Amino acid sequence: MKRISKEDLDGWNDDRKRARFINCLSGIKSCFLVGTCNASKQTNLAIFSSIFHLGANPSLMGLIVRPNVSSRHTFENIKMMGFYSLNLLPYQNHQQGHQTSARYSLEQSEFLETGFSEEWTEDGPVPFVKESQVKWLMKYIRTVDIPENGTHMVIGEVQCVYLPDDLIESDGSLTISQTDPALVTGLDCYHQVRKGIRYSYAKPGKDLTKI
C-alpha cells in the first residue's frame, strides 16, 4: 500500500500529473454530452463527467463547469438560453465524445466537427444528440460559484426525458446499462459496464434479496 500525502502531491512539479491523479481518484463516472446553443442557433457540444443527482422532488441535477475555454462556451450558452440538453454518451461513440473536449473555436460546432447529429424538439430551444438513446432537457435554475478554484456548479431541473420504452421498469427504475453507455476514469480512459444486479431496500437486521 502506497501513501501519498498532500505534501507529496503539492511537490509534484507537473500540474497535469496532479490533475490526472485527482481526476482519477473520484472514481469511474458516466459520460454526458451537454448540448447547447446561443441566440443565433450556433450549437455547441461538450463532454462532461461531473453531473450528479441533487434531488428528485423537484428533479434537480448539478453540473461542474471548470474555468477553461471548452466548457466556457457551454456555460455562456446555458445562461443565455436558460436551457441545455444532457445526452448519455453511447460506448460505441466514445471516441467522438472524447474529441468534443478539443478546444474548438466559438464558430466551430462540435456536432459537425466530431460527427454527431443535431436533433431538435418542440420542447426546448437547444439541440439534442441523435446518437444518444437516453437524453433530456434541462432548465437552468442558478449557479453556485466555488471561489476556491473558480469553478461553478450549475443547478438545473429535468424538464422532458426521451428514452427507449423498454428501459423503464414498473417501479420507475431504468436499466441504463442495457444501452451500453460509456464510462470514464479521469479524463481519457473509457470503459464499458456489465449488466447489474438489483437488491432490496436495506433494513437493519434484515438480509438483502435480489430483485
Place this chain on the structure above:
Amino acid sequence: MKRISKEDLDGWNDDRKRARFINCLSGIKSCFLVGTCNASKQTNLAIFSSIFHLGANPSLMGLIVRPNVSSRHTFENIKMMGFYSLNLLPYQNHQQGHQTSARYSLEQSEFLETGFSEEWTEDGPVPFVKESQVKWLMKYIRTVDIPENGTHMVIGEVQCVYLPDDLIESDGSLTISQTDPALVTGLDCYHQVRKGIRYSYAKPGKDLTKI
C-alpha cells in the same frame, strides 16, 4: 422513443417511483463508503454515489448529503471532527456496502453491523475501510446549502491517499478498474466495469491515438 415530461413525472402518485427514475437518470456512478466518527469515537459508515471532482489545485471534491437519517449522522460527524474518509467500494463487498444504507441508530456502527473492518491511521482522526484498496483522508472545508430541497454540498480537500503501488501510471493516472470497483445505477443496482482504453489529449483536426 418514449417522451416523459415534467408534468408526467409530477403526475406520478408514487414519490419513490419518481425518485428511482431520477436517481437512475444521472447515470452509472462509483460507490464510495464514507467513514466518520464523533468525538467519542463512535464510528459510522455510509454508502454514497454522489461524490465528484471539483478541482485538482487545490484538490477538492464535493459530496451531496441528503436530508435523511442515514446521511445525517455522516454530515454531523464530518462537521464535528473536521475530517472524513472516502473508500472506494470493491465489487466483491457490494452487498455489505448496500447494507450500510439501512437506517441504523446512532449507537450502532455500520462497520460492525455490516461486517467491514475499521482501519485507523496516524494521518487523521477518522476510520478507514480495511477492505477498500483505494481510500483517502478528506479535510472538511465548508458546506453549500441547497435551499431548493434541503440537501447540502460538502466541500472537502484531499489530504492523504492510500492505494496499491501498481495502480499509479508514470503520468499520474490511476488504473482504478484494476481494483474491480462497484458501480451503481440509481440506489440499488450494482455493476462491474470492464478494463478501459485511454486516448490522447483531443485537439481540433487531429486524430486520437490510443495511449
